[in-house]
Amino acid sequence: MDDQVLAAMARWPNVPAVHGWLSLSARGQWRLHPHGRGWGAPEGGPEEPGEAITSPQIIAFINRNYLADDAGRWCFQNGPQRVYVRLDGAPWILGLETDAQGRPLLRTHTGAGYGPVTHWWLDPEGRLYAQSDRGAGLVADRDLARTIDALRAVDGRPLDDWLERPAPAGIAVRLGGGAETPLGLVSADALETTLGFIRRP
Known part of the structure; x- marks a missing residue:
């Protein structure tokens, strides 16, 4: 401040x-x-x-x-x-960049680095949310496809394989070669409570 x-x-x-x-x-x-x-x-x-x-x-x-x-x-x-x-989305709007070694990294709408991510969430509309010590973030729509592509299940499978299951349960994923992080589903009604923010304060 x-x-x-x-x-x-x-x-x-x-x-x-x-x-x-x-x-x-x-x-x-x-x-x-x-x-x-x-x-x-x-x-x-x-x-x-x-x-x-x-x-x-x-x-x-x-x-x-x-x-x-x-x-x-x-x-x-x-x-x-x-x-x-x-x-209208979350406290932080996230974009995907790459570092000097070509590894994916997240940056907020304010230009600050975001992470490490402690949990990923997908809502029924296909929006991807993240949680970190900075608070909740929403991956901007322009970077959503690239972020989904960069996320891999811990066995190396692309995230699309998990999304195509009839009733997927939560899994563990990695962003690039990063740490193993849980990914789950969240309903629109539970979003603010689960991620800990208020859209209309």
Whole structure:
């Protein structure tokens, strides 16, 4: 967190938090909701899609001051004010890269390294989630196929073989030559509880 943010929090400790103004898309894009209706209108109207934040300086500021509270609610600490974030995917949106030796590695939407992964999860829609000490991550759709290709069962079989089974159970997988990690199925209803985050704080 930025020093000036910490100083502002100490100087004004009781600024009320806000909701509905900021969201993180399933592709890792920060979006501003200028009418504060990112959660929908008070009378139950639809959620605003929001406007993409494109300023590199603002994006970098949000990235540096993005964190979670003890309840699994993610927010941007904007000076003394906490701005809670609507998560359209997960707290971290993950991309797949390769290191200098050609090994696959995961990076978050903020540009930070992600891992080691302690658990992988697939939902009924085919989205791939990961868990690490940093919190829950969703593999971005643009990198999903490559990540699935990079995951192997511990016996070396591709993940597609497991997915083609009529009723697959959990298995252990490796990303590249990494550590053995469990992979299981998670329902949409159990996702937030299982991975420990709140999409609409």
